[in-house]
Amino acid sequence: xxxxxxxxxxxxxxxxxxxxxxxxxxxxxxxxxxxxxxxxxxxxxxxxxxxxxxxxxxxxxxxxxxxxxxxxxxxxxxxxxxxxxxxxxxxxxxxxxxxxxxxxxxxxxxxxxxxxxxxxxxxxxxxxxxxxxxxxxxxxxxxxxxxxxxxxxxxxxxxxxxxxxxxxxxxxxxxxxxxxxxxxxxxxxxxxxxxxxxxxxxxxxxxxxxxxxxxxxxxxxxxxxxxxxxxxxxxxxxxxxxxxxxxxxxxxxxxxxxxxxxxxxxxxxxxxxxxxxxxxxxxxxxxxxxxxxxxxxxxxxxxxxxxxxxxxxxxxxxxxxxxxxxxxxxxxxxxxxxxxxxxxxxxxxxxxxxxxxxxxxxxxxxxxxx
Ligand SMILES: *Cc1c(COP(=O)(O)O)cnc(C)c1O
Numbered sequence: 001x002x003x004x005x006x007x008x009x010x011x012x013x014x015x016x017x018x019x020x021x022x023x024x025x026x027x028x029x030x031x032x033x034x035x036x037x038x039x040x041x042x043x044x045x046x047x048x049x050x051x052x053x054x055x056x057x058x059x060x061x062x063x064x065x066x067x068x069x070x071x072x073x074x075x076x077x078x079x080x081x082x083x084x085x086x087x088x089x090x091x092x093x094x095x096x097x098x099x100x101x102x103x104x105x106x107x108x109x110x111x112x113x114x115x116x117x118x119x120x121x122x123x124x125x126x127x128x129x130x131x132x133x134x135x136x137x138x139x140x141x142x143x144x145x146x147x148x149x150x151x152x153x154x155x156x157x158x159x160x161x162x163x164x165x166x167x168x169x170x171x172x173x174x175x176x177x178x179x180x181x182x183x184x185x186x187x188x189x190x191x192x193x194x195x196x197x198x199x200x201x202x203x204x205x206x207x208x209x210x211x212x213x214x215x216x217x218x219x220x221x222x223x224x225x226x227x228x229x230x231x232x233x234x235x236x237x238x239x240x241x242x243x244x245x246x247x248x249x250x251x252x253x254x255x256x257x258x259x260x261x262x263x264x265x266x267x268x269x270x271x272x273x274x275x276x277x278x279x280x281x282x283x284x285x286x287x288x289x290x291x292x293x294x295x296x297x298x299x300x301x302x303x304x305x306x307x308x309x310x311x312x313x314x315x316x317x318x319x320x321x322x323x324x325x326x327x328x329x330x331x332x333x334x335x336x337x338x339x340x341x342x343x344x345x346x347x348x349x350x351x352x353x354x355x356x357x358x359x360x361x362x363x364x365x366x367x368x369x370x
């Protein structure tokens with residue numbers, strides 16, 4: 001069996017920064033709960049992306065959940081959500097018993113179509129929140145999306161789980177909306193083994209998020225609760241890994257982009273292949289190099305051919321409006337997200353992958369299009 005090539009996997013710094021912060025937590029016996037690594041991880045990430053406040057949580061999913069709560073989403077409210085995404089963008093809408101309405105993507109950004117968002121807001125003028133995703137690290141069309149959300153007075157939540165390090169017109173994704181969320185799951189551009197962050201410029205809302213995330217304990221000597229709580233706070237050990245990983249974020253982004261451009265160059269003469277769109281309005285972290293193909297060879301053919309060589313690849317996210325669980329909800333758009341799903345796939349984009357290993361991936365794919 002040939003050496004396995006992964007889609008994306010955890011990549012700790014060669015300097016051992018993560019270990020140092022974790023050791024510090026052990027030495028001071030500050031394992032949990034909270035502690036200086038958590039406070040500093042929040043501050044360091046907020047400074048890096050240019051936002052005032054951040055709350056470190058156990059996952060990106062929990063961050064979306066509390067962002068919805070912070071935006072005031074309640075039982076029966078409408079939440080407009082990008083359809084082409086991972087299910088974790090939408091599931092927290094259900095946790096709050098709100099009603100998702102799915103929105104199509106644009107072919108040139110792969111993310112939420114401003115036109116269809118406006119259509120949805122005309123149909124659902126009382127929608128409480130909009131969840132926009134920056135898929136695979138590609139920035140969504142934020143100028144248009146932000147101004148539509150302002151016009152209809154609806155809260156904007158950016159699911160930047162895949163796009164830490166991506167900018168749109170020079171500003172970091174995750175900082176355009178009322179709330180932004182990041183994920184540090186094992187396959188993301190940086191990882192804490194598992195974790196997430198909610199960011200916002202609303203100080204009092206972020207404090208509320210920290211309150212909800214630590215079981216909603218009122219200030220009292222006994223255990224007093226005037227609200228429902230969650231056990232969603234990041235631990236001081238995990239935050240130590242995050243602080244170390246933040247130091248190499250830039251390095252990881254550059255490597256991800258190098259991987260993307262090596263694929264782009266390698267496939268430029270194959271007319272059936274089109275790499276995911278990098279637009280002039282943004283700088284993508286290229287989290288997963290993805291492509292669409294047309295003609296007789298299908299994404300599944302490519303995935304199977306790679307699998308036979310012990311190389312991991314995946315279809316694009318299956319749109320939420322086509323998921324058995326979500327198909328009963330409304331969908332605004334045409335067939336763009338469905339087309340992307342039917343024609344697209346994600347290629348190995350592991351930052352530990354060598355050029356030689358990437359060449360193996362390229363050779364298999366080029367072999368199919370001979
Ligand atoms: C990974 C991911 C999430 C969820 O993050 P977790 O930390 O795994 O909970 C949410 N949305 C998108 C688009 C993701 O890729």
